[in-house]
Amino acid sequence: MQIVVFNSFFPPAFLGGGPIRTLGAMVTSAPPEFRVSVVTTNTDLGRTTPLDVVADEWVPYANGEVFYSSTSSWLRLFRALSEARSRRPRIVYANSFFDAKFSILPLLLFAVGWLRPDLWVIAPRGEFALSALRLKGWKKRPYILFFKAMGLARRVSWHASSSAEAADVKRVFGNSAPVVIRENDTLLPQYAAAPIPSPADGPLRAVALSRVSPVKGIDTLLAGLSQVGSPLILNIIGPPEDKQYYHRCQAIVASLPTHIEVNFLGALPNDMVREVLRQYDVMLCPTKGENFGHAIAEALSSSCPVLCADVTPWSARLSAGGGMVVSPNTPDGWTAAVSEYARQSTGELLRRKQRAGAIYEEWRSESVQSHAFSLFAEVLRNGDRTKA
Known part of the structure; x- marks a missing residue:
C-alpha cells in the first residue's frame, strides 16, 4: 500500500527534536506491505544551509523513499507536491496541523481534489494542547475556524500518541472526530544502558x-x-x-x-x-x-x-x-x-x-502495538472513518 508522508524536517535533520526522531522511526519500522514516500525539505530547523542529501529527486530510504525538496521557491515546492501526487497514495499522513507548506497547502489541494488519497491522516504532535494553542493563538484560531468551515474536519482522521492528545483533538473538533491512539515509534533499544556512578562530593x-x-x-x-x-x-x-x-x-x-x-x-x-x-x-x-x-x-x-x-x-x-x-x-x-x-x-x-x-x-x-500505518490501513479496509 502506498503512503505519502509530509513533514518539514526528516533525518538527517535533528534540530527539531522528538518529532523528527519519531517520524524517522515510524518510516524505518513500517511493515513491508507499505511503500512509504516522504516529502520534506533539504534543510534543518532554523537553518538555511542544505543538509548533506541529494535534493529534488527521490532517494531510497528503508522500505521507501524520501524527496528532499529545496523549497526556496514556490515552484520547487509545487514540484515536490507534484511528486507526491504522482505516487497515487492510498493514505496521506501529515505530521503537523499548522505547518503552512507541508500540511495546510497539501490539505487545500486535497480539498479541491488535486490530491485524492482514500484517507488523509493528521498527526498534530501536541499542537492542540492548551499551552500550545495559546502561543501565537491569533494565527491558529482563524485557521481552525477556516478548516472547519471548509468541511475538512469531516474528511480527515487523526493520529494521537496518547489518550490526552486524543482528548485535545476532540476538544477542538468535537467528540465525533475520528482518532487513532497509538504511541509514538522509537528506535531505542530494548534494554537500558548501564548507569554510571556519580563522582563523590561533586555538584x-x-x-x-x-x-x-x-x-x-x-x-x-x-x-x-x-x-x-x-x-x-x-x-x-x-x-x-x-x-x-x-x-x-x-x-x-x-x-x-x-x-x-x-x-x-x-x-x-x-x-x-x-x-x-x-x-x-x-x-x-x-x-x-x-x-x-x-x-x-x-x-x-x-x-x-x-x-x-x-x-x-x-x-x-x-x-x-x-x-x-x-x-x-x-x-x-x-x-x-x-x-x-x-x-x-x-x-x-x-x-x-x-x-x-x-x-x-x-x-x-x-509497548508492543500494531504499527500506526497498519491501524490506518485497517480503517481504510473497514470503510468507516468514524471508527478510527
Whole structure:
C-alpha cells in the first residue's frame, strides 16, 4: 500500500527534536506491505544551509523513499507536491496541523481534489494542547475556524500518541472526530544502558534536553534554580529556537547565585544523545506539554532519571521510580524538586539511576502495538472513518 508522508524536517535533520526522531522511526519500522514516500525539505530547523542529501529527486530510504525538496521557491515546492501526487497514495499522513507548506497547502489541494488519497491522516504532535494553542493563538484560531468551515474536519482522521492528545483533538473538533491512539515509534533499544556512578562530593549534574522555546518552559526552571541552595551544574542541550526567549533565559542565568552553573550547549546529533545523557545524574524537563516526550524515553534508556511536570504520558512511570513528577510546574515547584534531588548521596543517585533503567525496560516490554500505518490501513479496509 502506498503512503505519502509530509513533514518539514526528516533525518538527517535533528534540530527539531522528538518529532523528527519519531517520524524517522515510524518510516524505518513500517511493515513491508507499505511503500512509504516522504516529502520534506533539504534543510534543518532554523537553518538555511542544505543538509548533506541529494535534493529534488527521490532517494531510497528503508522500505521507501524520501524527496528532499529545496523549497526556496514556490515552484520547487509545487514540484515536490507534484511528486507526491504522482505516487497515487492510498493514505496521506501529515505530521503537523499548522505547518503552512507541508500540511495546510497539501490539505487545500486535497480539498479541491488535486490530491485524492482514500484517507488523509493528521498527526498534530501536541499542537492542540492548551499551552500550545495559546502561543501565537491569533494565527491558529482563524485557521481552525477556516478548516472547519471548509468541511475538512469531516474528511480527515487523526493520529494521537496518547489518550490526552486524543482528548485535545476532540476538544477542538468535537467528540465525533475520528482518532487513532497509538504511541509514538522509537528506535531505542530494548534494554537500558548501564548507569554510571556519580563522582563523590561533586555538584549535582543535571541536563535539559530541549529546544529553547517558550513551550519548553526553560525560564520556569531557571527561575526555580535561583532558590536552590546546593551546588548544581545544568547543561541545556538543544537549539535556541526562539531568539528573544533565549536572550530572556540568558538574562535569568546571569542573575543566578554563583553555586548554580548553567551552560547552553546547543544541539546534539541524535546518535550521540544517549551516551551523553549517561553522564548526568538527572534530566530536568519543565515542559508545558508533550504529546509523547521522546527525550524522556531517551533519558530513561540511558539510566538517567527524569524530573518532569505532570503534562506528559510518562507521569505514572516517573512516579514509579523513573524520576519525579514536579507539581506545581512553577519556579517554587522546581526549587523544591531540585533541592530534594541535590541532597541525595552518591549511593542514592546510583540507585535512582538503576531504577530509571528498570522502569524503561518495563515500558519497552509492554509497548508492543500494531504499527500506526497498519491501524490506518485497517480503517481504510473497514470503510468507516468514524471508527478510527
